[in-house]
Amino acid sequence: TSFGKPExxxxxxxxxxxxxxxxxxxxxxxxxxxxxxxxxxAIALDSxxxxxxxxxxxxxxxxxxxxxxxxxxxLRRLLPxxxxxxxxxxxxxxHFWPGPLxxxxxxxxxxxxxxxxxxxxxxxxxxxxxxxxxALIALTGAPIAAPSANSSGKPSPTRAEHVLKDLxxxxxxxxxxxxxxxxxxxxxxxxxxxxxxIRVLRPGGVTxxxxxSVMRQELGDHAPKILVHRRDYRDEVxxxxxxxxxxxxxxxxxxxxxxLLRTSHPPSDIRAIPLASFVETLKRNATGELEVGLLAPxxxxxxAKITAFSGIRWRxxxxxxxxxxxxxxxRLFDGLLTLDGAGVDLIxxxxxxxxxxxxxxxxxxxxxxxESKWIRMDSxxxx
Ligand code: TXA
Ligand code: MG
Numbered sequence: 001t002s003f004g005k006p007e008x009x010x011x012x013x014x015x016x017x018x019x020x021x022x023x024x025x026x027x028x029x030x031x032x033x034x035x036x037x038x039x040x041x042a043i044a045l046d047s048x049x050x051x052x053x054x055x056x057x058x059x060x061x062x063x064x065x066x067x068x069x070x071x072x073x074x075l076r077r078l079l080p081x082x083x084x085x086x087x088x089x090x091x092x093x094x095h096f097w098p099g100p101l102x103x104x105x106x107x108x109x110x111x112x113x114x115x116x117x118x119x120x121x122x123x124x125x126x127x128x129x130x131x132x133x134x135a136l137i138a139l140t141g142a143p144i145a146a147p148s149a150n151s152s153g154k155p156s157p158t159r160a161e162h163v164l165k166d167l168x169x170x171x172x173x174x175x176x177x178x179x180x181x182x183x184x185x186x187x188x189x190x191x192x193x194x195x196x197x198i199r200v201l202r203p204g205g206v207t208x209x210x211x212x213s214v215m216r217q218e219l220g221d222h223a224p225k226i227l228v229h230r231r232d233y234r235d236e237v238x239x240x241x242x243x244x245x246x247x248x249x250x251x252x253x254x255x256x257x258x259x260l261l262r263t264s265h266p267p268s269d270i271r272a273i274p275l276a277s278f279v280e281t282l283k284r285n286a287t288g289e290l291e292v293g294l295l296a297p298x299x300x301x302x303x304a305k306i307t308a309f310s311g312i313r314w315r316x317x318x319x320x321x322x323x324x325x326x327x328x329x330x331r332l333f334d335g336l337l338t339l340d341g342a343g344v345d346l347i348x349x350x351x352x353x354x355x356x357x358x359x360x361x362x363x364x365x366x367x368x369x370x371e372s373k374w375i376r377m378d379s380x381x382x383x
Contacts, residue, residue, distance in 0.1 A: 002308070017136055035130040036183070037149070038148065039068070039147065040057065043236060045111060050116055050145050057151055059152045060152065064120055065147055070135075071127075074137070078105065078125060079107070087194070088215070093216065102188045105122060106121060122192070152233075160177070182329060187360070197224045235249055256293075257372070259347070259371050261302065262351045262372055263375055264348070274376050275302070275377050291349040294306065295349040297322040317338060322352070325352060328358065
């Protein structure tokens with residue numbers, strides 16, 4: 001069904017929230033801001049409402065949704081009656097809720113329809129910190145299922161304009177809350193493992209370092225291990241047994257080709273290409289003048305060197321200082337969507353260090369990029 005042009009509103013007034021809550025309660029979808037990315041919400045307790053999310057996004061039905069709550073009472077309603085929340089989960093909630101952390105819990109299948117959990121025994125729950133998101137959930141009076149508000153496979157939206165451009169005609173209301181602060185999705189964590197360890201299923205807004213430090217602070221030598229999947233989703237083992245169903249799909253891809261430029265030391269079986277040769281090849285394969293989008297830290301040596309090559313129109317979207325990966329996180333999806341919308345021929349992204357927010361950034365970059373190249377920048381060995 002087409003709803004025509006969705007309304008975009010910047011007055012986050014009670015009236016707008018009221019209207020959005022009414023739409024949600026009449027089983028429609030509403031796009032709303034969270035601190036991570038914009039979400040496409042529907043009541044999490046109703047399978048018709050939830051099915052509208054899947055059709056608007058073109059989302060595969062085996063990829064479960066996160067239920068967003070505004071209070072602990074709302075969380076408890078989703079869980080089996082009398083369920084005692086494990087200590088690791090309680091600690092994580094105490095420190096990171098509300099915020100960009102999603103936790104798995106055993107689901108109550110008589111309350112949570114299986115379309116939300118894709119038939120899994122667990123339900124993923126998050127309490128967002130964004131005031132509009134919190135107010136909307138509270139006003140609606142029910143948990144809201146919300147994936148990122150983009151067509152399946154595209155980068156996640158961090159501004160209301162991104163949502164409008166992508167989902168125009170497919171959803172009835174977008175609440176404009178300005179740009180998202182975190183810029184990448186929440187960290188999805190499984191703290192229910194029988195070995196007591198905590199598994200990060202999807203790196204995100206809460207860093208592994210944050211998780212480690214909080215568990216150490218609370219439990220000292222008894223702190224659980226934080227296990228992270230660093231493997232790419234294209235990894236075959238991962239494909240066969242994805243830990244979080246969303247990981248197996250192609251993701252975050254703009255319409256134009258994306259190449260990851262790796263500047264770290266290559267593995268022994270790979271020879272890095274001199275930067276000049278790489279740029280020459282780009283030019284040789286182009287028909288007219290190339291316009292190339294570039295996402296790189298503002299103080300990166302690669303950025304300075306590559307944009308000095310003539311014969312290419314460079315369109316740079318800086319990712320903030322190397323020392324601040326949180327800025328790269330905030331700017332990555334915006335950069336991919338903005339450059340894609342500007343009609344560049346291709347997008348290059350420079351690798352950043354997989355530390356703190358950099359881990360989540362590189363997780364998304366690896367999925368967005370169709371290919372990656374190791375680049376050598378020393379001019380002495382060019383060609
Ligand atoms: O920041 C976010 O998490 C955003 C905002 C809108 O809150 N939402 C979001 O939702 O990123 P989505 O649907 O794009 O990603 C949800 C991820 C997927 O990778 C999915 O497979 C995983 O969470 N997930 C959901 N339920 C799960 C479950 N029961 N077990 C394992 N993974 C689950
Ligand atoms: Mg998503």
